[in-house]
Amino acid sequence: xxxxxxxxxxxxxxxxxxxxxxxxxxxxxxxxxxxxxxxxxxxxxxxxxxxxxxxxxxxxxxxxxxxxxxxxxxxxxxxxxxxxxxxxx
Numbered sequence: 001x002x003x004x005x006x007x008x009x010x011x012x013x014x015x016x017x018x019x020x021x022x023x024x025x026x027x028x029x030x031x032x033x034x035x036x037x038x039x040x041x042x043x044x045x046x047x048x049x050x051x052x053x054x055x056x057x058x059x060x061x062x063x064x065x066x067x068x069x070x071x072x073x074x075x076x077x078x079x080x081x082x083x084x085x086x087x088x089x
Contacts, residue, residue: 001014002015012049016044
């Protein structure tokens with residue numbers, strides 16, 4: 001599973017598996033599910049993510065993680081200052 005944040009569009013994408021999306025469906029305002037050819041959910045797109053999610057914090061609990069990889073880390077103050085987003089109070 002991969003969490004990808006795109007600060008230019010304030011979109012968070014959660015890639016559940018590495019398969020090709022053949023269909024998408026907006027299931028709630030700003031929430032889009034991607035499906036593969038077997039109609040299985042393979043990804044979740046959250047538009048305007050910083051208004052819904054505390055992007056400065058990621059907590060993982062009770063998952064059987066074999067590898068934890070962190071890449072392209074952006075400091076919170078730089079991320080919020082550069083794009084005009086404020087951390088939730």
